[in-house]
Amino acid sequence: MSDAQSFLTGNGDQRQTLVVIFLRGGADGLNLVAPLEDDGYYRARPRIAISRRECVPLDGFYGLNPLLKKLEPAYKDGSLAIVHAAGSEDATRSHFEAQDLMEHAGITGGGWLGRFLRAHNTAASGPLAAVALGRAIPECLRGAPATTVLQSLDDFSLGTSGARLTQSLARLYGMQTDMLASAGRDTLAAIRRVEQLRHEKYQPANGADYGPDDFSRGLVQIARLIKARVGLQAVSLDLGGWDSHFGQGTLMDPLMTRLARGLSAFYQDLGDEMNHTTVVAMTEFGRRVEENSAFGTDHGRGSVMFVLGGGIKGGRVLGTWPGLSRDVLEGPGDLPVTTNYRNVLAPILQRHGVSEKLKQVFPDFELHPLPMYG
Amino acid sequence: MNLTRRKFLKVGGSSAALLATVGCDRLPREVRALYEPAKNSGPFAPPASEQIDAVTHALNRAAFGARPGEYERVKKQGATPDEAAAAYLDHQLSPEKIPDDETDYAVRRFETLAQPLGELFEYQEELLQNELMRGTLTRAVLSERQLFEVMVQFWSDHFNIDPSKGDAKWLKVADDREVIRRHALGKFADLLRASALSPAMLWYLDGRVNRRENRKDKPNENYARELLELHTLGVHGGYTQRDVMEVARCLTGWTVRSRNRPPYFEIGKVEFKLHQHDCDAKEVLGQKISAIPDRLNKEDRERLGQRELDRVLEIVTRHPSTAKHISTKLCRRFIADEPPAGAIEKVADAFTQSSGDIRATLRALFASEEFRRARGNKFKRPFHYIVSALRATGAKTDAGLEIIDYLRRMGHAPFNYPTPDGYPEPAAPWLGTLLWRWNFALAVSENKLKGTRIDFATLQKNSGGDDGLMAHLLGRKPTADEAQAYHESGAGLALMLASPAFQRC
Numbered sequence: 001m002s003d004a005q006s007f008l009t010g011n012g013d014q015r016q017t018l019v020v021i022f023l024r025g026g027a028d029g030l031n032l033v034a035p036l037e038d039d040g041y042y043r044a045r046p047r048i049a050i051s052r053r054e055c056v057p058l059d060g061f062y063g064l065n066p067l068l069k070k071l072e073p074a075y076k077d078g079s080l081a082i083v084h085a086a087g088s089e090d091a092t093r094s095h096f097e098a099q100d101l102m103e104h105a106g107i108t109g110g111g112w113l114g115r116f117l118r119a120h121n122t123a124a125s126g127p128l129a130a131v132a133l134g135r136a137i138p139e140c141l142r143g144a145p146a147t148t149v150l151q152s153l154d155d156f157s158l159g160t161s162g163a164r165l166t167q168s169l170a171r172l173y174g175m176q177t178d179m180l181a182s183a184g185r186d187t188l189a190a191i192r193r194v195e196q197l198r199h200e201k202y203q204p205a206n207g208a209d210y211g212p213d214d215f216s217r218g219l220v221q222i223a224r225l226i227k228a229r230v231g232l233q234a235v236s237l238d239l240g241g242w243d244s245h246f247g248q249g250t251l252m253d254p255l256m257t258r259l260a261r262g263l264s265a266f267y268q269d270l271g272d273e274m275n276h277t278t279v280v281a282m283t284e285f286g287r288r289v290e291e292n293s294a295f296g297t298d299h300g301r302g303s304v305m306f307v308l309g310g311g312i313k314g315g316r317v318l319g320t321w322p323g324l325s326r327d328v329l330e331g332p333g334d335l336p337v338t339t340n341y342r343n344v345l346a347p348i349l350q351r352h353g354v355s356e357k358l359k360q361v362f363p364d365f366e367l368h369p370l371p372m373y374g
Numbered sequence: 375m376n377l378t379r380r381k382f383l384k385v386g387g388s389s390a391a392l393l394a395t396v397g398c399d400r401l402p403r404e405v406r407a408l409y410e411p412a413k414n415s416g417p418f419a420p421p422a423s424e425q426i427d428a429v430t431h432a433l434n435r436a437a438f439g440a441r442p443g444e445y446e447r448v449k450k451q452g453a454t455p456d457e458a459a460a461a462y463l464d465h466q467l468s469p470e471k472i473p474d475d476e477t478d479y480a481v482r483r484f485e486t487l488a489q490p491l492g493e494l495f496e497y498q499e500e501l502l503q504n505e506l507m508r509g510t511l512t513r514a515v516l517s518e519r520q521l522f523e524v525m526v527q528f529w530s531d532h533f534n535i536d537p538s539k540g541d542a543k544w545l546k547v548a549d550d551r552e553v554i555r556r557h558a559l560g561k562f563a564d565l566l567r568a569s570a571l572s573p574a575m576l577w578y579l580d581g582r583v584n585r586r587e588n589r590k591d592k593p594n595e596n597y598a599r600e601l602l603e604l605h606t607l608g609v610h611g612g613y614t615q616r617d618v619m620e621v622a623r624c625l626t627g628w629t630v631r632s633r634n635r636p637p638y639f640e641i642g643k644v645e646f647k648l649h650q651h652d653c654d655a656k657e658v659l660g661q662k663i664s665a666i667p668d669r670l671n672k673e674d675r676e677r678l679g680q681r682e683l684d685r686v687l688e689i690v691t692r693h694p695s696t697a698k699h700i701s702t703k704l705c706r707r708f709i710a711d712e713p714p715a716g717a718i719e720k721v722a723d724a725f726t727q728s729s730g731d732i733r734a735t736l737r738a739l740f741a742s743e744e745f746r747r748a749r750g751n752k753f754k755r756p757f758h759y760i761v762s763a764l765r766a767t768g769a770k771t772d773a774g775l776e777i778i779d780y781l782r783r784m785g786h787a788p789f790n791y792p793t794p795d796g797y798p799e800p801a802a803p804w805l806g807t808l809l810w811r812w813n814f815a816l817a818v819s820e821n822k823l824k825g826t827r828i829d830f831a832t833l834q835k836n837s838g839g840d841d842g843l844m845a846h847l848l849g850r851k852p853t854a855d856e857a858q859a860y861h862e863s864g865a866g867l868a869l870m871l872a873s874p875a876f877q878r879c
Binding site for chain 1: 856862864865869
């Protein structure tokens with residue numbers, strides 16, 4: 001047993017962290033990022049469209065929903081890229097089927113994030129390499145080498161009876177020099193590090209202003225773990241409730257506020273650490289282009305993806321805009337998907353250390369990675 | 375006698391009262407099995423050597439660790455530890471001669487596992503997955519046929535299927551029973567053929583959509599590639615991309631009835647469709663397979679088309695790379711992460727000479743000096759760890775979902791590996807799982823797992839006190855440091871289960 005991992009050696013932590021945010025329920029991409037210069041948008045949504053005046057202008061064609069204004073600085077810094085008309089090939093418009101397909105990345109075994117971690121050179125052997133914020137391991141992490149499910153940092157410990165045990169373990173694992181012993185010492189160090197974090201009052205950096213909701217709380221935990229350099233490689237976090245069949249405004253407005261406040265605080269809080277962090281936000285499908293009688297929208301196809309992170313060439317809305325004319329729309333009147341979500345994830349995974357085995361992460365799919373890094 | 379759950383519920387209501395009045399020995403056998411305390415409940419002699427001896431070694435590697443008293447029982451089978459270990463391994467190689475009623479009764483509570491293929495679709499996939507995992511865990515903990523269970527796990531990895539794909543959600547249950555378990559200690563060729571025609575495998579590796587109805591159709595190579603790369607020759611086994619394509623062509627036309635496509639009966643049935651089969655000539659690994667002539671009648675053409683599968687499997691099974699590949703994997707499992715070349719050669723010879731007889735192959739492995747010497751150098755994978763902890767503590771367990779959850783967190787829940795290569799065997803990818811092992815050690819020793827109970831006082835008493843208990847758990851006398859830490863920790867049992875020595879096998 002040689003080849004010891006040293007993921008807890010302070011600034012020796014070379015690992016990059018990928019934060020995957022799933023907007024469950026089918027988030028309306030047209031309401032998040034509106035195609036201001038496509039008249040079809042206003043024709044289809046006479047009552048719920050966002051006006052050109054209200055929108056945060058992005059590139060002359062698209063505008064950000066005013067409730068996402070807090071994302072504007074990251075966009076202007078070039079750290080935030082948006083991909084429009086993005087989504088999967090699943091046309092069932094069923095939440096379950098579409099989420100399942102997106103998380104597995106096709107009709108295949110395991111989740112894409114799980115396969116990514118398996119394919120990663122370092123084999124994700126750290127105790128905190130993969131974390132799911134929440135109550136259960138999401139499907140995208142299925143098959144990952146070891147996943148820590150936590151709602152708060154308290155979950156990463158040996159419990160109340162563990163204090164004395166920890167000392168004895170340190171004694172037994174401290175006496176040897178092989179790979180197992182060093183893994184034991186690393187694990188003990190991670191426990192101590194997290195323990196310290198638990199006792200410190202966390203002060204977000206750079207005046208970052210997180211919200212009081214679960215989404216922001218989750219991002220705070222992630223920020224703390226990243227800063228503590230515990231070897232976090234991939235982490236998943238959900239923001240659910242986007243199924244806006246009626247009263248779209250009442251439903252989506254608070255979620256957009258939470259999304260923007262959380263992400264912008266995270267971006268500010270991490271500061272330079274953002275260089276080795278990527279956040280990607282995705283949803284299982286977008287909504288029908290035309291509004292329905294209840295001021296809502298029904299299940300559709302294409303939506304948007306947000307990519308926030310170091311190294312990307314952001315400040316752009318990527319992807320091909322298909323237009324909204326009748327002949328372009330898919331099925332009952334849905335925005336077609338012009339960028340498969342795998343082509344957004346692929347360049348990110350490459351940056352995060354998996355290139356040759358990308359085919360293993362996304363099997364049965366011809367990849368055309370979106371040029372996000374240049 | 376078959377004890378179904380309904381029947382059990384019927385007897386169950388009155389059995390507590392029965393117990394009180396008539397005592398255990400007069401109860402019907404199937405009820406007794408559920409109430410009887412774990413075996414080996416009397417005092418026993420734990421290992422007394424400074425280093426792991428051959429008996430503990432055999433129990434560590436060919437089984438999922440020793441239960442209370444098991445070391446002593448095995449040791450009595452020979453004049454020396456080596457002889458005793460040899461006798462044990464020999465016995466384990468004939469599982470059909472080992473009675474295992476307790477396990478059979480325990481597993482019967484998972485009713486879906488006994489359902490015929492077609493019936494499986496009547497169940498929620500989550501129930502099937504859970505019962506399959508719990509059944510597997512129950513058998514690993516309880517079964518007297520330990521080597522058989524170890525080999526079931528070995529082949530489940532070798533012919534890995536992640537049931538989250540398509541109809542495999544239902545069909546994997548049948549694959550486990552009729553492919554893996556039926557042939558785990560049989561002939562490799564039979565196992566391979568059963569796997570090739572397993573409906574779950576046809577789903578998982580897309581064999582069911584491998585067809586060539588006309589010249590334009592491109593066969594699906596997924597299964598063909600994994601057949602050569604993973605199941606038989608191995609990645610550097612001397613085949614080419616052309617061989618993969620030719621094998622895929624030979625296997626065109628085999629498909630399985632899906633629940634999403636008519637006809638909606640006999641779902642899961644495997645069929646050969648001549649019109650989807652490529653009837654032109656092929657060449658696999660240098661061996662020619664002639665075209666199927668148009669002039670023959672349909673039945674003859676069908677027969678010849680089907681026979682190409684057997685022809686391909688025969689070619690790959692007999693290929694020397696296959697013997698080497700299988701032997702390397704067996705040696706990695708039973709000897710060392712970096713298996714010694716000498717052992718691989720001996721085992722491969724046995725494989726070849728016995729025409730792929732799995733027992734004969736294992737017999738050669740266990741007889742090797744390399745196996746005998748390689749003690750305590752392997753890192754238990756999480757499943758092995760959990761099972762060995764439950765066995766060592768003599769836990770009564772319902773293999774409940776809390777335990778499955780630990781396995782899931784450690785990335786080693788049965789049948790949850792996404793890619794066809796199966797869970798990795800070497801230590802490196804598992805080193806991040808220690809925290810969960812330690813938490814499990816605490817939970818099991820403090821009786822905090824729902825449906826799992828240990829009796830610490832009895833275990834401690836029966837093993838002759840703290841020193842005996844440590845020796846039982848570690849398979850040898852504790853070192854001075856271990857003994858001291860045991861007493862200082864305030865949680866001696868948990869510490870031993872969490873110690874470096876207990877992570878090894």
